[in-house]
Amino acid sequence: MSNSIRNVEAKKLSLDGDLDLECGQTLSNIDIVYETYGDLNSEASNAILICHALSGNHHAAGTYDDEDRPGWWDSLIGPGKAIDTEKFFVVCPNNIGGCHGSTGPSSINKETNETYGPDFPIITVQDWVKCQSMISDSLGIKIWHAVVGGSLGGMQALEWSRLFPKRIKKAGIVAAAPKLSAQNIAFNEVARQAIINDPDFESGRYLEKNKSPKKGLGLARMIGHITYLSEEAMRSKFGRELKEDKLNFGFDAEFEIESYLRYQGDVFSESFDANTYLLMTKILDYFDPAEKFNGNLSMAFQEIEAQVMVISFSTDWRFSPDRSKEIVNALIEAKKNVSYLEIESPHGHDSFLFADKDYVNGLSSFLEN
Amino acid sequence: MSNSIRNVEAKKLSLDGDLDLECGQTLSNIDIVYETYGDLNSEASNAILICHALSGNHHAAGTYDDEDRPGWWDSLIGPGKAIDTEKFFVVCPNNIGGCHGSTGPSSINKETNETYGPDFPIITVQDWVKCQSMISDSLGIKIWHAVVGGSLGGMQALEWSRLFPKRIKKAGIVAAAPKLSAQNIAFNEVARQAIINDPDFESGRYLEKNKSPKKGLGLARMIGHITYLSEEAMRSKFGRELKEDKLNFGFDAEFEIESYLRYQGDVFSESFDANTYLLMTKILDYFDPAEKFNGNLSMAFQEIEAQVMVISFSTDWRFSPDRSKEIVNALIEAKKNVSYLEIESPHGHDSFLFADKDYVNGLSSFLEN
Numbered sequence A, B: 001m002s003n004s005i006r007n008v009e010a011k012k013l014s015l016d017g018d019l020d021l022e023c024g025q026t027l028s029n030i031d032i033v034y035e036t037y038g039d040l041n042s043e044a045s046n047a048i049l050i051c052h053a054l055s056g057n058h059h060a061a062g063t064y065d066d067e068d069r070p071g072w073w074d075s076l077i078g079p080g081k082a083i084d085t086e087k088f089f090v091v092c093p094n095n096i097g098g099c100h101g102s103t104g105p106s107s108i109n110k111e112t113n114e115t116y117g118p119d120f121p122i123i124t125v126q127d128w129v130k131c132q133s134m135i136s137d138s139l140g141i142k143i144w145h146a147v148v149g150g151s152l153g154g155m156q157a158l159e160w161s162r163l164f165p166k167r168i169k170k171a172g173i174v175a176a177a178p179k180l181s182a183q184n185i186a187f188n189e190v191a192r193q194a195i196i197n198d199p200d201f202e203s204g205r206y207l208e209k210n211k212s213p214k215k216g217l218g219l220a221r222m223i224g225h226i227t228y229l230s231e232e233a234m235r236s237k238f239g240r241e242l243k244e245d246k247l248n249f250g251f252d253a254e255f256e257i258e259s260y261l262r263y264q265g266d267v268f269s270e271s272f273d274a275n276t277y278l279l280m281t282k283i284l285d286y287f288d289p290a291e292k293f294n295g296n297l298s299m300a301f302q303e304i305e306a307q308v309m310v311i312s313f314s315t316d317w318r319f320s321p322d323r324s325k326e327i328v329n330a331l332i333e334a335k336k337n338v339s340y341l342e343i344e345s346p347h348g349h350d351s352f353l354f355a356d357k358d359y360v361n362g363l364s365s366f367l368e369n
Helices: A127-137 A153-164 A182-197 A199-204 A214-228 A231-238 A256-271 A275-284 A289-293 A321-333 A349-354 A357-368 B126-141 B152-163 B182-195 B199-204 B214-228 B231-237 B256-273 B274-286 B289-293 B322-331 B348-353 B358-368
Strands: A013-014 A031-037 A047-051 A089-093 A144-150 A169-172 A307-313 A339-341 B010-014 B033-039 B047-051 B087-091 B144-150 B167-175 B307-313 B338-343
Touching: A013 A144, A031 A127, A031 A289, A047 A127, A047 A153, A127 A153, A127 A275, A127 A349, A144 A153, A144 A357, A144 B144, A153 A169, A153 A289, A182 A214, A182 A275, A182 B214, A182 B231, A182 B256, A182 B289, A199 A214, A199 B274, A214 A256, A214 A275, A214 A349, A214 B182, A231 A349, A231 B010, A231 B182, A256 B167, A275 A307, A275 A321, A289 A357, A307 A321, A321 A339, A321 B199, A339 B199, A339 B274, A357 B322, B010 B126, B033 B126, B047 B126, B087 B126, B126 B152, B144 B152, B144 B358, B152 B274, B152 B289, B167 B358, B182 B199, B182 B274, B199 B214, B199 B274, B214 B256, B214 B274, B231 B348, B307 B322, B307 B348, B307 B358, B322 B338, B338 B358
Parallel strands: A047 A089, A047 A144, A144 A169, A169 A307, A307 A339, B047 B087, B047 B144, B144 B167, B167 B307, B307 B338
Antiparallel strands: A013 A031, A031 A089, B010 B033, B033 B087
16 A cells, blocks of 8 residues: 555563462563554653454555565554554554464463464453553553553453553544343354364364364454344455356355355464364353443443544444444443444445444544644 | 144055156156145135255144144244134145155165165255145145145245246245345355264265264254344343353253254254255255246246235344345336235244244235135
8 A cells, every 4th residue: 555654563571560360370480572654752651552353463554575465454543544653652462362463372382382373371451451551561651651452452441441541542443332242152153163163173282282273263354254244245346247148056155245255264273273263253152341330320420531433333233323433332331432433334344344434534633632 | 732633643655656866867656745734625726835955844734643743834833823724725745856655765766676865866945846836736736725835835936927827816025035135145154064964974875884973963954043043032042051151161962052952953963864854955046937038037037927925034044024125116016916024033044934923914815814
């Protein structure tokens, strides 16, 4: 892209302290891979933390020296973009549990010298946010100007505003929900079973056996993809178009949508770790800040001091506008500073990745004013 | 059920002729298993054909001598019910390609003395309807008082009115669509891949090898189940209830919805044939009566003479009311006799199985007046 940052480089840091997890276990020797864009000002007051979603990573924007494909949120992060790197110092870490360099299931456990694999503890959004606060300390950032994320990333931004109210000025919560619905959990469970049932999963110890449950992981990704796209987007993109002119009366992919999904599944299964995928779906399922407050979401929001913007998209059926409004209404009930933007967009849940004009303007004015 | 027909017995017939299929192949030596309820009158003018859906079969109503569980549409078929067996002679065959007694992939091909398995030809809704017309001949039914079905069954009722306009007086098309959307096809494709990827599928020759791709078939059923239930039904039935009081931070089923789906998948995979499931999803994907009329549905409906009733359900997101209305609008455009009923029901696509009062009254008055 013409206005993408060039020659981005991933950085690495090792956290000093241990991280006590919600599950009761402790994680030590944590490595974090991250990227930064723009410059930190002398007061360290212009830093924005980007939180990635299920299959995301630290490569949020720009291009590497040796690769043309820009980061996953390059449409929104860069010079003059919604999250303007000429004004802000933008930080995006790969979360722990991930598979792109930060400590996760495919890392070596330095205490045992063996790959974590299925023994990697189940992480929660709260654990991630605590870990990100340790990253903030390492980088010398006491207060984030903003924490922003879409989908599972939005849940982290919300949790930041709850857990560290003094360390965050603005929270940008995009295409998120205050907790998963039974249907959301159901889709995650089918994805997990697809992975676990793959004989190459080997109870999660596939790396030791030089295997990879690619078919199961591909299937999980196909299921996910259906929920990311709106029915409308699928219709306009694929309709009932056939790859060839006529029906072949067999089980090879013949409708365009079939080829597309198989391709997406194949590509994903080559580059993503199955144990990480399992973990990410579980993190989503567990997220429910109201749970400790007898289901009362506004009570869960009592400590929030940040200015919050919630953004949803008209055709998102994974986390629909109604789900985002649950967050907004609970913030209003708790008398917090919240604004809400509902964007007309045809792209379903994936809309948060597209630089729609209203979305860009809304987010940039929220961050800059 | 108290008002269910007792001691129902499945019957069998062998069709005399061959069936030329849309794929170009010919099916010979066709066996059909079917059930009947009520009595055929002397003019043979009170017969109603019931068409089953994807996972259905000929056991639509009543109970067997040795089993208490009633047929899949027992809520609607029986004495005094929506489809009143005191007034009508009701016939429900297991479709060819099925796995409950009619000729299908798990049958022996009488020409080769081997199980069809993956060599069973791909059938279409049109093939089914032609086969059902041969069944009608065998049973001495020249004209059906009505052909009724839900979901894929509704597509057969629609096709009956198109292909045999002189042999059908009324068509009851419930919870159906004039063709699948890209999203519908996408879900079917994921289900197929789940089955085909199961190593016990053995390229479809699992029966010869005494295997069964139960995990893949169970997964396919789990995916289907999500699309049969409304988000609302899932929420009220399961919410985010945990099986135990607390999160277990592991991958065993812990939310109620997870156990439910796993159970549904397990039960189904014990009683259904994987090749049949593949076939049924393909039959759905291929259904598109407008295709031969350049996508003009009302042109496809020109020959229809039957009185048509289309029924949809408010929370059905598999085949939503908007999809049913496409059928209605095309029938209106073709100046046909059509009525439309949209039922408020919380059960999603499965609503067509529940005896909602408005639904029962609407269907019975359509059939009886």
